[in-house]
Amino acid sequence: MTHIEVQEWTLEGVLDELARIDNSMHDRHFAFILGSGASFSSNIPTGKDLAQRWLTDLHLRECKSGATVEEWTKTCDIVSGGLTFESAAEFYPQIFERRFRGDRESGYAELEKHMDGKSPSLGYTLLAEIIQETRHKVVVTTNFDNLVADALSMHAHQSPLVVAHESLVGFVRPQLRRPLVAKIHRDLYFNPINDQVGVSNLEEGWKHALKKLFQYFTPIVVGYGGNDGSLMGLLNALELGDIAGRMIWCYRDGSPPPILAHEVLIKHEGIKVQIPGFDEFMLQLAAKLVPDFDLGRISERTEDLGKKSAERYRKQADQLMKSLAQGTQEQLNTRKVMAQSVQSRRSWWAWELEAAAQLDPVEAEKIYMQGLSQFPDSPELHYNFAIFLSRIKKDPDAAKLMYQKVLELAPEDSDAIYNYAQLIFEHDKDFDKALALVERAMALAPEDPDAFGLYAEILSEKKDFSRAGDVYRKAVRKFPDNAEILLSYANFLSDSLEEYERADKFYKKALEIEPDSLTCILHYSKFLAFQYDKPDQAELLFQRAFKVDPNDSALKEAYAGFLKMQE
Known part of the structure; x- marks a missing residue:
């Protein structure tokens, strides 16, 4: 059989054919068969x-x-x-x-x-993009590494089903809800198959699962030498017609497919194609298959994800620090540990945590000032200092100057713009300036529900009820599961428009979403007690609120007023 020539196409011809199949045969899928050559550009040695x-x-x-x-x-x-x-x-x-x-x-x-510690190369990033954005979601690999799953995770794509042991092959099937990575020689941490017997023989479960898979998936082989008897034995044992479409074997100059691969390609009428490399091939394939493919957009999105992850990490640490402010001795000890863990002061955040750890506002302000002297161009530290000045020190004028400095350093910081607008609204009552700032924040962060809520609240305070109602309705449609938006709209309907039946509907919706929120329970109980005249329901809600926090001063004050009204 080996004297028969295998069809060889140009790379341009292969890419054109794959694009045609992708566009016209929606029941056809591609499965990527990867070997160690695919991981070489990720600084992982090849089998050779x-x-x-x-x-x-x-x-x-x-x-x-x-x-x-x-x-x-x-x-x-x-x-x-x-x-x-x-x-x-x-x-x-x-x-x-x-x-x-x-x-x-x-x-x-x-x-x-x-x-260990190797990062996915550009080729794996582009493979992840293809898996995420197209119907071609299967990878079969002899590799032990986790580069496919890592690439999907790094770019916040859907997590794959990784089948890294033959005991899990029952989960491999053609109809998949998520990406599949089939590791036929097991995972690096699951006693990987490296011995002669294991590499030469494919476990029966894998044979059955892969045979069914290839009936629906066209194999595209990249970076695989074909030197093991397991996968090659299966491919060679399949009958003509058991593989969907033409099998495509990609190889690099100087590393042609081995004799066994030629036999498989001839048997299944497959083709071979020379490619410059894994990364280069994936780049050209992604450009053909991914809708609106934009390499720059992938880079920007990845950078943005990294920033958001770092910001989320810092915010969670900040929130933990603040939650430990007034607690047990053990909580105070935890607070000290957090502050001491960043005493190197090599970053703006180290200064932020040290300042947040202080129970004395005077000491906290001194630390902020020291930090700003070391990091005068840090918008993050200026921003946190502005919040401190506004909420802790109660110095709105100093806070406004600090927000202005933040916006000089980071004019597109939507959080800073939002908080500055809130301060202008609440302290200066300068509605027009506050509205203009919120409009900037909404343009920069159109998916931020807080900005919508503040915008509507300012319009309501300005007595522009018609525009406020329009903004609230838009916000409710855009964020139907946001309890804060629903609660704010309910307050607007009850306090500004006196539409009590509609208000009642939205109070209930907010409470359904956050049934244990003291804010939601308290607002609704006050509405039932003082506006909607439902004292029995109000009493039940007040008792529910006391179970959440029996020491809340606002709750105690509202309940005392309710009891006095009932006398």
């Missing part, structure tokens, strides 16, 4: 590299004749014949067994050393 390193180790241990490693390899008896230093990849499992004979765990440790 590892095999040659291990031959070098064995030569150092065993050669006593002074022969070179190339000469010694030909006579080392690792296999019966045919092994050369250049062909090491073909005998990877036998070399692994000899190199780590008697201490297989050290072999796994060697693999971990080469794979």
Whole structure:
């Protein structure tokens, strides 16, 4: 069979064909078969590299004749014949067994050393983009690394189903709700299959699962040498017609498909194509398959995700610090530990945590000032200091100056603009200036419900009820599950428009979303007690509020007024 020539296409022809199939055959999917060559640009050695390193180790241990490693390899008896230093990849499992004979765990440790801490290359990023944005969501790999899953995670794409052991093959099926990564030689941490018997034989469960899969998925082979008998044995055993469409085998110059791969391609009428590399191929394929493909947009989105993750981390730490302000001695000790953990003062955030750890506002202000002297261009530290001046020190004029400094340093910081607008609204009662600021915040962060709520609240305070109602209705449609928006709209309907039946409806909706929110319970109970004249319902809600926080001063004051009204 090997004398028959395998069809070879140009890369442009292959990309054009894949794009045509993607556009016109919506029941056809692509499955990417990846080998160690795909991970090379992620600084993970290929199977050939590892095999040659291990031959070098064995030569150092065993050669006593002074022969070179190339000469010694030909006579080392690792296999019966045919092994050369250049062909090491073909005998990877036998070399692994000899190199780590008697201490297989050290072999796994060697693999971990080469794979731990490696980041997905551009090719994996683009593969993740294809998986996320198209219907082509299957990867079958002989690799032990986690680069596919890592790439999907890094770019906030849907997490894949990773089947890293033959005991889980029951989860591999053609109809998938999420991406699939089938690791047929197991995962790096699940006793990876590296021995000759395991690499040469595919477990029966995998044979059945992959046969069903390839009936619906066209295999695109990238970076796979085809030197193991397991996957190649399965592909060779499949009948003509068991694979959907033409199998495509990508290879690099100097690394043509092996004889067994040629036999598989001829049997299934597949094609081979020379590519410049994994990253380059994935770039060109993504440009063909991904709608509105934009490499710059991927970069910007990834950068934005990193910033948001860091910001979320800092906010959670800040919130934890603030929640420990008035607590037990154990909580105060935790607060000190958090502050001490960043005493190096190498970042603006270290100063922020140290300031937040202070129970004395005077000491906190001193720390903020010291931090700003070291980081005078930090909009984040200026922003946090502005909040401190406004909410803790109760110095709105100083806070306004600090917000102005923030906006000089970061004019598109929507959070700073929002908080500055709120201060202008509540302290200065300058409705027009506050509205203009909120409009800027909404333009920069159109998905921020707080900005919508503040905008409507300012309009309501300005007695522009018609515009306020329009904004509230838009906000309720845009954020139907936001209890704060629903509660604010309910307050507007009851206090400004006196539309009590509609207000009651939105108070209930807010409470359904956040049933344990003291704010929601208290506002609704006051509405029932003082406006809607439902004293029995109000009493039940007041008691519910006391179960949430029996010491809340606003609750006590409202309930006392309710009881007095009932006398």
